[in-house]
Amino acid sequence: MTANDLAVTAFVVRRVTTGESDLVLSLLTRERGKIDVYARAGRRSRRRFQAGLSPCLLFQGMIAPSRRGSSRPGSLWSLEEMIVARPAALLTSRPSRMVVGQYATELVREFCPPEVPEPELFQHLDDFLVRLDQPRSPTWRDWFALEWSVLTAAGVAPELRACVLCRRPAPGRRPGSGGPSDGSGGPSGASGEPSGGSGGRSAAGPSWGFSEAAGGLVCPSCGRSPAMPVWNPAWNDILDGTGSGPDPEDAPALLALLEPWIFQVLNRKLHARGLCRSIFSSPTEW
Numbered sequence: 001m002t003a004n005d006l007a008v009t010a011f012v013v014r015r016v017t018t019g020e021s022d023l024v025l026s027l028l029t030r031e032r033g034k035i036d037v038y039a040r041a042g043r044r045s046r047r048r049f050q051a052g053l054s055p056c057l058l059f060q061g062m063i064a065p066s067r068r069g070s071s072r073p074g075s076l077w078s079l080e081e082m083i084v085a086r087p088a089a090l091l092t093s094r095p096s097r098m099v100v101g102q103y104a105t106e107l108v109r110e111f112c113p114p115e116v117p118e119p120e121l122f123q124h125l126d127d128f129l130v131r132l133d134q135p136r137s138p139t140w141r142d143w144f145a146l147e148w149s150v151l152t153a154a155g156v157a158p159e160l161r162a163c164v165l166c167r168r169p170a171p172g173r174r175p176g177s178g179g180p181s182d183g184s185g186g187p188s189g190a191s192g193e194p195s196g197g198s199g200g201r202s203a204a205g206p207s208w209g210f211s212e213a214a215g216g217l218v219c220p221s222c223g224r225s226p227a228m229p230v231w232n233p234a235w236n237d238i239l240d241g242t243g244s245g246p247d248p249e250d251a252p253a254l255l256a257l258l259e260p261w262i263f264q265v266l267n268r269k270l271h272a273r274g275l276c277r278s279i280f281s282s283p284t285e286w
Helices: 089-093 095-110 119-132 140-153 233-240 251-266 272-280
Strands: 006-018 022-029 033-039 058-064 077-086 208-211 216-218
Touching (some): 006 095, 006 119, 022 119, 095 119, 095 140, 095 272, 119 140, 140 233, 140 251, 140 272, 233 251, 251 272
Parallel strands (some): 033 077
Antiparallel strands (some): 006 022, 006 058, 022 033, 058 077, 208 216
16 A cells, blocks of 8 residues: 555446456545546456445445556546445345446436545435345335435436426425425425325316426416426425325326436436336335
8 A cells, every 4th residue: 555545435336348357447436526447357356356346335445546656637546456345235136126226326426527526425325225225125215315315416406396487386385395315495485285186286276397498397377388297296295205105106207207307417318217117116025
């Protein structure tokens, strides 16, 4: 170990094979954010690189500047060793959970700029992977909480608590209700209209819609288009992280609402998201 070596706590968020047994990895580290490293013999050495440098595992590692001696931002670091900091036997033994975990790492990776520490995003990924290693199958609420927390931490979450145009509180909103990640209060003023049944229609009038172009919910008074996806007030408990018991029957529709928003923000499609939808729709434990 030299003076320039750096100890990191990290997840492997991307891996590319190069040569016969080497790897180029993107690591999401607690200390330096997202960095690229070169792992010589990364596919072969199990002594220096434990668990095959598998995604979804929390590692502790040692990185060093490249042989050119540069540690400036954007440089490729040399990965000296990686040991498993927290085993996840259940997660790594179930292929469906590994697929979901790899989607989570891809999602978080896309919102992390190079070599900028993002402790909040790192923690959201860590919390979700811990959840995937628990016996009970994750729920739609867990999936939404991950995506909403990541979008909020990255500062690109859509407005789902009020009309994005006139700031009128959304149907069924309660004063001071916050989301699962930011803990912020809801829009000031009245609590909004009473909640209605599924289908997004409140007792007080027509349904609200979600507009990607506008950046969130649009109320009927501001010209909600019939082509917009309908907002269901029953989703407020999921948004606020306050609901308990089984997911609403139309919880998948809430996740479907976020898919085009994530595509718009990233300007690319996360293909593993479709696989996640199939997995979460399974009627059996996975």
